[in-house]
Amino acid sequence: MTALVLLDHEEGRIRKSALSAVTAASQLGDVHVLVAGDAAVAQVAAAIPGVTKVLHAADAQYAHELAEPLAALIVSLAGNYDHIFAAASAVGKNVLPRAAALLDVQPIPDVVSIVDANTFVRPIYAGNALATVRSSDAKKVLTVRGSAFDAAPAEGGSASIETVAPAANLNVSEFVAVHLSDSERPELESARVVVSGGRGLQSEEKFHILEPLADKLGAAIGASRAAVDSGFVPNEFQVGQTGKIVAPELYLAFGISGAIQHLAGMKDSRVIVAVNKDPEAPIFQVADYGIVGDLFEIVPALTEALN
Amino acid sequence: MKIVVPVKRVVDYNIKPRVKADGSGVETTGVKMSMNPFDEIAVEEAVRLKEKGVASEVVVVSIGVQQAQDTLRTAMAMGADRAILVLSEESPEPLAVAKVLKAISEKEQPGLFILGKQAIDDDMNATGQMLAGLLGWGQGTFAGKVDVADGRVKVSREIDGGTEDISVALPAVVTADLRLNEPRYASLPNIMKARKKPMETLKAEELGVDMARRLTVVSVAEPPQRQAGVKVGSVGELVEKLRNEAKVI
Numbered sequence: 001m002t003a004l005v006l007l008d009h010e011e012g013r014i015r016k017s018a019l020s021a022v023t024a025a026s027q028l029g030d031v032h033v034l035v036a037g038d039a040a041v042a043q044v045a046a047a048i049p050g051v052t053k054v055l056h057a058a059d060a061q062y063a064h065e066l067a068e069p070l071a072a073l074i075v076s077l078a079g080n081y082d083h084i085f086a087a088a089s090a091v092g093k094n095v096l097p098r099a100a101a102l103l104d105v106q107p108i109p110d111v112v113s114i115v116d117a118n119t120f121v122r123p124i125y126a127g128n129a130l131a132t133v134r135s136s137d138a139k140k141v142l143t144v145r146g147s148a149f150d151a152a153p154a155e156g157g158s159a160s161i162e163t164v165a166p167a168a169n170l171n172v173s174e175f176v177a178v179h180l181s182d183s184e185r186p187e188l189e190s191a192r193v194v195v196s197g198g199r200g201l202q203s204e205e206k207f208h209i210l211e212p213l214a215d216k217l218g219a220a221i222g223a224s225r226a227a228v229d230s231g232f233v234p235n236e237f238q239v240g241q242t243g244k245i246v247a248p249e250l251y252l253a254f255g256i257s258g259a260i261q262h263l264a265g266m267k268d269s270r271v272i273v274a275v276n277k278d279p280e281a282p283i284f285q286v287a288d289y290g291i292v293g294d295l296f297e298i299v300p301a302l303t304e305a306l307n
Numbered sequence: 308m309k310i311v312v313p314v315k316r317v318v319d320y321n322i323k324p325r326v327k328a329d330g331s332g333v334e335t336t337g338v339k340m341s342m343n344p345f346d347e348i349a350v351e352e353a354v355r356l357k358e359k360g361v362a363s364e365v366v367v368v369s370i371g372v373q374q375a376q377d378t379l380r381t382a383m384a385m386g387a388d389r390a391i392l393v394l395s396e397e398s399p400e401p402l403a404v405a406k407v408l409k410a411i412s413e414k415e416q417p418g419l420f421i422l423g424k425q426a427i428d429d430d431m432n433a434t435g436q437m438l439a440g441l442l443g444w445g446q447g448t449f450a451g452k453v454d455v456a457d458g459r460v461k462v463s464r465e466i467d468g469g470t471e472d473i474s475v476a477l478p479a480v481v482t483a484d485l486r487l488n489e490p491r492y493a494s495l496p497n498i499m500k501a502r503k504k505p506m507e508t509l510k511a512e513e514l515g516v517d518m519a520r521r522l523t524v525v526s527v528a529e530p531p532q533r534q535a536g537v538k539v540g541s542v543g544e545l546v547e548k549l550r551n552e553a554k555v556i
Contacts, residue, residue, distance in 0.1 A: 010468050066473070067436065067446050090466040093432050094448050097401070101437035106402040106521035109431055119525060124429050125324040129333055132525040172445035172479070176461070176472035189467075193556075217556065225485070235451065235465045235486060242425070242485055244467070250555045260323065267533055271553045273545065279538075288536035289548055301542040306556070 001029035001117065003083040004055075006074065008065060008091035009041045011180070016190035017087035017146025019048070019154075024144045025085045026050045026152070027114050034077065034164075036062035036070055042161050049156035059166040064175035065091050069167070071098035076167035078103055078139060082117070088143040088245075100141035107141040108133060112148035126241040126264040146189055147247035147268055181236055188237070191220035193250045196239055196266070197232070198224035200255015200276065200295055207232040209296065210254065213303045222246065222266075224256045240265035254295045258283030275299075308418035308455075308477070310353040310362045312387065313408055314346040314369050315398075316378040317428040330526045333428070335397065342378045345423025347385070348483040351490040352453060353421050354386035361455045364388050366415060370407050372397050376506060383501035384493030390506040395518050398428060403511075403518045405437035410514040412442060417478065419460065424449050424482040435482035445475035448482040 003025035007018045025031045032053040035042040042056040055077065061069045074095070078084060084099065086092030088110045100107035112130070113121035119134045120142065188194065195214040201207045207227070214221050222244070223237040239246055241264040251269035256262060258274070258281055266272070267286050274287035275295050284290045291298055318324055318333070319341040325334045342350075356362040367382040369375040370393040379390035393407050408420070420439075425432035439446035447453070447462030451470060454461040455477070464471045465484045475481075493501070511518050539545045549556045 015467070064471075067439075067448070071440060090449065090464075094436060094446070097431075097433035097436035098440035098446065100433070101402065101405055101440035104402070106400050107431075107433055107437075108522065109433060123530070124527070125318070125333055126427065126430065127530060128324045129326050129527050130530050131527045133522040134525050135522055137521050170443060170445070172443075173447075173473055173475045176474050178466075178469065178471045180469040229486065234469065235484075236467065236469050241427075241430070250549070250553075261320075271549070271555045272533075272536075273549070284538070285535045286533045288553065289545055290536065290538045291540075291542070291545060292538060298542055302545065305542050305546045 001082050002080065003028055003031055003085055004077060004081040005031055005033045006086040006092060006095065007033045007035050007041070007045055008087060008089055009035070009038060012038060012040055014041060014044060015087055015089050016151050016187060017089050017144070019151035020146040020149040021085045021087045021144040022048060022051065022152040023149040024111065024114060025083065028083055028117055034074065036065050046159040046161050047155050047157050048152050050152060051157050051159045054159050054161045055164045056161055057166070058163050061166060061169050065095070066173050066175060067094045067098050068173050069169045070095045071102060072167040072169065073164070074099040075102045077164065081139070083140045083142065086143050088145050092143045096141055096143055103139060103141065105137040105139055105141045106135070107143070108135060109143045110145045111142050112145050126261055127267070128260070145245055147245050151190070181234055185214065186218065186220045188220040188222055188244050189246055191248055193217045193219035194222045194246055194248045195219045195252045196222035196224065196256060197227055197254050198256030199226040199230060201227060201232055204232045209299050213299055216303055216306045224262045253283055253287070254299060256283055257281045258286065308362050309364045309366060309415060310356060310419045310421060311366045311368060311411065311415055311417040312346070312349050312353045312382065312421050313404070313434070314350065314367050314378050314382050315343040315426045316340050316369065316371055316375045317343045317426055320344055320427055326527055326529050330528060332524060332527050340374065342381050343423050343426045345425060345483055347490040348485070348487050349421040349423045350382045350385050350387060351488045352483060355488065356455060357386065366391065366417070368393065368408065368411055370395055370399055370404050370511065379506060380501050381493060383504045384498040385491060389504055392506060392508045393511050393514065394508065395511040399518055400520055400522060401431050401433040401437055402521060403516060404434050405441055406516045407511055407514055408438045409441045410516055419455070419478060420480045422480065422482045424484055435480050439480035442480070444479050446480045447473060447475050449484045450481050451484050451486050453481055453487065
């Protein structure tokens with residue numbers, strides 16, 4: 001059995017959750033990967049252990065991983081594969097369901113565990129339940145939750161690289177611009193430590209109080225939906241059911257009450273620390289260590305204590 | 308231009324879902340049901356486009372059980388003009404829903420579909436993309452901002468590292484993310500008015516769509532529960548525990 005994995009990438013780097021999709025796919029057999037655009041990324045992909053072939057879509061129409069041409073390309077390649085995987089990333093979630101519809105397949109999003117070649121486990125209801133589903137489709141089209149599988153290693157493989165012919169393009173969409181947040185920090189979904197802030201941070205200016213602490217811990221910065229909705233930080237910081245799903249070694253939640261939809265995005269973290277002035281905040285029910293108090297005193301004190 | 312907005316009746320987002328004792332699913336009987344929150348955002352966006360004069364009519368569609376008519380009435384109280392209820396079993400799969408919507412599209416000839424990006428029950432995040440694929444239309448998913456002009460829709464999309472702007476030719480499919488807008492509350496007079504707005508009822512089979520499920524639910528289980536830990540009295544104590552007990556810093 002051979003699986004095809006769409007490897008999505010950003011600024012020349014393969015997304016970590018796409019490497020998790022490689023790990024998931026390798027549980028079922030041989031793995032081929034598809035890289036759209038950036039030729040340097042195809043080179044990097046060839047070194048991933050367990051990958052036996054890299055399909056590189058070099059044509060300019062694939063440069064921005066737009067859904068319409070990329071889904072059509074996947075459909076054109078699908079004949080050789082029993083399983084088609086992608087990360088449950090913005091790209092994977094955009095492209096794979098479209099490809100699945102064109103293949104007349106019901107996709108299986110957000111897989112957290114593979115039972116066998118037809119049977120998969122996925123969270124539903126914001127992670128309040130885990131559904132085990134068996135697909136009767138001839139091909140399976142799945143996206144994989146990055147936090148549930150280790151990322152495949154970067155070095156050790158030597159796959160061949162094959163340039164694939166473009167598929168017919170509908171020419172219905174155009175890339176205009178991308179606005180990425182400048183950050184020297186680790187990617188939120190793959191960081192070992194995440195420092196997260198909620199409504200308790202009070203304002204965009206005050207949110208910066210988390211930065212020295214994140215610097216000290218080498219942490220990514222996250223936020224609750226309330227903090228994003230209030231405009232303290234942009235949308236890409238959001239951790240939760242509809243934002244990023246993270247499972248770091250250490251998750252520090254400051255001024256976050258712990259709404260169900262936030263917990264859905266971080267409750268698989270190994271160690272959770274919560275700081276909140278409300279002793280009844282639901283976040284304390286999932287936290288390993290809690291401090292009831294004023295985060296504007298505790299954050300600087302903690303930063304200082306780590307010196 | 309006509310806009311079609313599909314809406315789904317789901318367990319209200321304030322209710323903590325309960326897994327059935329026999330592991331066959333999540334309890335939905337006797338539970339408060341509401342419109343999927345992302346679909347409320349989609350309805351709001353369509354109504355705003357009508358108020359701006361971009362859209363001429365907003366048609367809402369729900370595919371599910373008879374009670375979904377309540378969800379459609381809510382959408383009409385928010386400002387949608389008419390509704391179509393397509394009867395099927397509860398919560399059909401996105402592939403079947405996309406096929407029903409394609410059949411509706413052939414009848415209604417809309418210029419734009421706006422959907423919620425995902426339903427908060429099955430969390431599939433698939434129907435909009437699948438519909439766009441079946442129709443051969445462009446898609447602007449996870450929209451944080453939508454502008455319709457000159458036969459195109461410009462969509463600012465929420466992506467992993469920030470935002471991305473794309474331009475899609477009409478007709479098109481857009482899926483709404485959280486921050487596209489803040490949906491209005493329906494006023495009492497508008498709720499009354501919505502009762503008189505037209506609602507057509509169809510059966511999925513009449514549209515020639517095969518609703519058979521491709522996924523069999525083997526079991527539904529509660530995830531492992533996390534235990535609450537300890538409250539510590541000071542930052543010093545926290546650092547000591549993180550270093551020596553959790554060994555994480």
